[in-house]
Amino acid sequence: MGSGKLFLDDVNQMFQEAADLISMEEGLAAKIRVCNATYVTRFGVRLRGQMHTFEGWRSVHSDHLSPAKGGIRYAPDANLEEVEALAALMTYKCALMDLPFGGSKGALRIDPAAWEPDELERITRRFAQELERHDFLSPSQNVPAPDMGTNETTMIWIADAYRRLKPNDINAAACVTGKPASAGGIEGRVEATGRGVQYAIQEFFRTPEDIARTGLPASLEGRSVVVQGLGNVGYHVSKFLSQEDGCRITAVVERDGVVRNEDGLDIEALKAHLGVTGGVADFAGGQFDPAGATGLEDPCDILIPAAMEAVITGENAPRIKAPLIVEAANGPLTYAANEALAARGVVIIPDLFANAGGVTVSYFEWVKNLTHISFGLMERRRDEMGHRMLAQSIERMTGSHFPEGSAQAFFEGAREVDLVRSGLEDKMRSAYCEMSRLWNGDDRAPDLRTAAYLIAVSRIAGHYKALGI
Numbered sequence: 207m208g209s210g211k212l213f214l215d216d217v218n219q220m221f222q223e224a225a226d227l228i229s230m231e232e233g234l235a236a237k238i239r240v241c242n243a244t245y246v247t248r249f250g251v252r253l254r255g256q257m258h259t260f261e262g263w264r265s266v267h268s269d270h271l272s273p274a275k276g277g278i279r280y281a282p283d284a285n286l287e288e289v290e291a292l293a294a295l296m297t298y299k300c301a302l303m304d305l306p307f308g309g310s311k312g313a314l315r316i317d318p319a320a321w322e323p324d325e326l327e328r329i330t331r332r333f334a335q336e337l338e339r340h341d342f343l344s345p346s347q348n349v350p351a352p353d354m355g356t357n358e359t360t361m362i363w364i365a366d367a368y369r370r371l372k373p374n375d376i377n378a379a380a381c382v383t384g385k386p387a388s389a390g391g392i393e394g395r396v397e398a399t400g401r402g403v404q405y406a407i408q409e410f411f412r413t414p415e416d417i418a419r420t421g422l423p424a425s426l427e428g429r430s431v432v433v434q435g436l437g438n439v440g441y442h443v444s445k446f447l448s449q450e451d452g453c454r455i456t457a458v459v460e461r462d463g464v465v466r467n468e469d470g471l472d473i474e475a476l477k478a479h480l481g482v483t484g485g486v487a488d489f490a491g492g493q494f495d496p497a498g499a500t501g502l503e504d505p506c507d508i509l510i511p512a513a514m515e516a517v518i519t520g521e522n523a524p525r526i527k528a529p530l531i532v533e534a535a536n537g538p539l540t541y542a543a544n545e546a547l548a549a550r551g552v553v554i555i556p557d558l559f560a561n562a563g564g565v566t567v568s569y570f571e572w573v574k575n576l577t578h579i580s581f582g583l584m585e586r587r588r589d590e591m592g593h594r595m596l597a598q599s600i601e602r603m604t605g606s607h608f609p610e611g612s613a614q615a616f617f618e619g620a621r622e623v624d625l626v627r628s629g630l631e632d633k634m635r636s637a638y639c640e641m642s643r644l645w646n647g648d649d650r651a652p653d654l655r656t657a658a659y660l661i662a663v664s665r666i667a668g669h670y671k672a673l674g675i
């Protein structure tokens with residue numbers, strides 16, 4: 207059985223466990239579980255003097271709300287079942303985060319490293335044309351975003367291809383999210399998923415009864431962290447945890463091996479090294495071991511798989527020592543691993559929630575594109591004026607001055623990135639509180655993953671009910 211099929215089975219099994227705990231009318235759980243539609247495309251592009259055929263997919267798992275939302279990944283081993291599993295996760299993720307989206311996902315079977323940028327651009331534009339022609343790309347129906355192997359440049363190519371096909375669509379920019387801030391995107395989107403993982407972990411450490419289950423000290427400061435994958439998500443969460451929360455990143459697992467430093471790796475330096483050499487070998491600030499997977503088994507407080515799916519399985523789960531695992535990647539634990547770790551009392555903050563920062567900020571970007579105005583534009587200067595007047599009144603009443611350092615921060619009105627972070631933090635904290643309440647409540651959900659699915663599935667079932675379906 208292919209890994210995509212196993213991944214899809216795992217997602218369905220996790221869904222079913224939650225669905226069994228909810229009273230729903232006959233057949234509704236099955237309706238929610240299945241993928242509504244998957245479009246398969248095989249298109250040719252003439253490159254390097256010959257025709258090359260590419261295979262791609264776009265799945266809409268659920269369109270109980272429109273548009274359906276989800277990334278597009280470029281990977282040599284992409285396949286239909288994996289796309290359907292990821293689309294299902296998007297439905298549940300958007301429902302858990304209470305975002306007005308259905309769930310979708312797309313992929314192109316391609317090794318992006320094997321093609322030059324201008325070639326990738328032609329392939330992407332052609333893919334976008336196919337998606338648009340079949341109603342799998344539009345601001346109101348289906349809105350992609352970056353995922354593994356794609357980035358903001360890919361999104362700009364897609365947005366531009368769509369705009370050329372639909373020159374009369376005033377909302378064309380909203381057909382994809384994750385665009386560069388200078389070209390219709392939003393401040394804070396690139397960091398959003400890693401930032402969301404940070405907020406998820408911070409909220410966990412604000413919840414004493416949840417920390418107690420791990421046996422970890424009550425403070426996030428000083429925690430040791432192992433991260434797999436120093437890509438978009440892994441890099442940002444490593445950077446924020448080490449620079450802002452006082453964590454030590456004691457190991458980073460990459461494709462070529464693991465690099466360790468008990469005192470904490472310098473993440474900026476490691477990222478620069480990875481950018482230049484393509485790996486973590488020979489990094490001066492740590493000890494390298496080519497047996498990368500062993501890094502996942504290092505003793506640490508928090509393990510963050512942020513690379514790809516199914517890296518912790520029934521085979522290596524017994525050797526995992528971290529008491530807290532945060533699923534920054536989608537589906538990094540197989541169902542068997544999840545069972546084995548949960549039985550040992552390991553706490554797992556599930557992907558559904560942990561990596562929802564990306565789609566949450568995508569939601570902000572989509573709203574920004576539809577309103578054609580950046581967040582904070584109308585109120586920033588007025589807020590600044592209000593803050594200054596308040597400060598002057600306080601200074602007059604008290605006879606003392608605001609300290610130099612803090613005054614400026616107090617006066618300044620919120621920039622777009624401040625509002626994005628504030629909105630994201632609010633969404634992450636609210637969702638975590640709901641999950642934790644279910645986990646600790648009278649009708650206790652057995653774990654955070656089941657709690658997340660319970661919230662998501664109840665919300666989707668509620669939509670269907672309201673629609674009379």
Ligand code: NAD
Nearest residue numbers: 354355399435436437438439460461513514535536561564
């Ligand atoms: P990315 O391509 O930027 O980074 C992935 C990193 O993992 C790369 O540095 C790569 O070298 C490394 N890697 C790949 N295979 C590995 C392996 N076998 N062992 C160790 N390292 C390996 O991708 P990303 O955008 O950071 O996404 C990572 C994960 O997070 C994926 O599961 C993706 O679906 C999920 N995710 C991403 C976003 C987002 O906004 N980018 C949002 C939600 C979920």
